Amino acid sequence: MTWLHVARKDFQDAGRSRLLWVLTGLLVLLIAGLSAIPYVLASDGRPAFENGLVFLYSPIGFLIPIVGLIVGYRAIVGERESGSIRFLLGLPNTRRDVLLGKLVGRTAVVAVPTVIGFAVGGLVLALLYEGFAFGAYLGLFAFTVVMGLVYVAIALGVSASVDSRAKALAVVATLYVVVDIAWSFVPMSIYWALERSFPGFENLPAWYLFLERLSPGQALSAISLTLVDFVGAEDIDVTAAGRVAGEVPFYLENWFAWVIVLAWIFVPLGIGYLRFRDATLN
Amino acid sequence: MSIIQTRNLRRRFGDVAAVDGLDLEVQRGEIYGFLGPNGAGKSTTINMLLGFVPPTGGSGTILDADIETQSLQIRQRTGVLPEDFGVYDRLTARKHVEFAVDTKNAADDPAQLLERVGLGDAIDRKSGGFSTGMTQRLALAMALAGEPELLILDEPSSGLDPNGAREMRQIVTEEVDRGATVFFSSHSMEQVEAICDRVGIMREGRLVAEDTIDGLKSGFSSPSKLRVGVDSVPDAVLQRLRGLESVIDARTDSRFIYIELEEEAPKAPVFSTIEDQGVTIGEIGTKTASLEDLFASITTGERSAENPVEVRQ
Structure with a gap:
């Protein structure tokens, strides 16, 4: 059980890199800066806090995945290339300790700037908006950390699976494009192949929405609704349940998205662990 | 009692037999020099002993623990100075040794260990700026953490000047006096002859000679x-x-x-x-x-x- 030492060392190491400081700066700017936009645009006094919160959501959803992937993809393969893995594994650490320690350490690298960003952003929001909702803000913070964890886990799984940084980068970038950016084309293409027409927004078959939701980005948006009370979310039902034709199957309910999110944490890590466990380190 | 023991240990990489039926036996308290030119199979052997590379045949034990299934137990009681290692450039020498001490669950003072290997004036410097000799000393300090029963040193003198090599030998001797067993590899006879009780010489994956230095000399008829x-x-x-x-x-x-x-x-x-x-x-x-x-x-x-x-x- 030496993963804690690995995590601490990893965080100290990564924390001394410029990366952490750039991330912190970026997140503070993002949270404090972007959330101020509704205030700036509002002409009639202080706008409601919820507006600021909605404004925050999109940039977080865009930035955190990239941050998580960048922070994670070198975690293990980088040590294999530099040779410092010989220290890690020459000391009494199992390969599982290394993987777990790296997961905790790198997640902290994403989480610590997030905490700072949310603390500074919270001050700005409280000053500029009417009715600071601490619960919703905490929910968005928790969501951001979970999101960071998911993408760190995906990148770490890749990092543990391959033997060069270049390969890790290639796999991570491909995964990001295929399962996140371009994923909606997959159900759309299948739909088109079956129906010879394009899907609309509503009255969609359950399989279509489920396939769409398998992407980590989609599953995360679904769980965000379980963590944060966004204004307007109930007016237009953007959830899968609101778009399905007929009965809502359980796997399209928002709570089930947690299962998909957990799978995106544990499946990449599991594959990474098995490949790393059996890797010969020359 | 033997500290390291291998039986017909083998490792193939594709068609190449890097280690081809190795029987090693290292006794408690001795300094064993593991010799051979580059590519003879020394590093592959050490990689197998440490669990970095699984054997493709045969077996081995260190401190009575199996090298394949009980590697963690072995590494808890062994200090390792690996070959071709890299340091964490952004961490100080102290952080490196602290990590080793913590992982070993030991109580050593990192500063003291660093003094001992001659890095006393670089304790709080980041290792990214270290020379090869300094990183070698740093790795030795990490290996010494927790007073291990066995020290496995892979080419410990590489990158050290003659003075550094002498200090390295001095520390090895001190460790043996404390009761440790030392197994170290080298491609140069010169470095081991001064301190080794026994040497084993590898060639093309096999142990071709094993004896004391004097025994080797006398068994060798030289023109x-x-x-x-x-x-x-x-x-x-x-x-x-x-x-x-x-x-x-x-x-x-x-x-x-x-x-x-x-x-x-x-x-x-x-x-x-x-x-x-x-x-x-x-x-x-x-x-x-x-x-x-x-x-x-x-x-x-x-x-x-x-x-x-x-x-x-």
């Missing part, structure tokens, strides 16, 4: 070499010399005659044979086999005398 300065080389002289019973070979470059003699053969018949041809003998040089010759002979399979003759006066 001695003579270099005789001459004013002329009559045609018949080489023929005559080769005709002598104790002479293995004779050659000339017209200034010198180089003679390879059976071990401890008398030299007088050689000189008289040369002088009988009306040649005046100038300076005479002799050379007996050095440890490096011995090593070269064992690891290349060639008689060292076939290498260009270099004569020490």
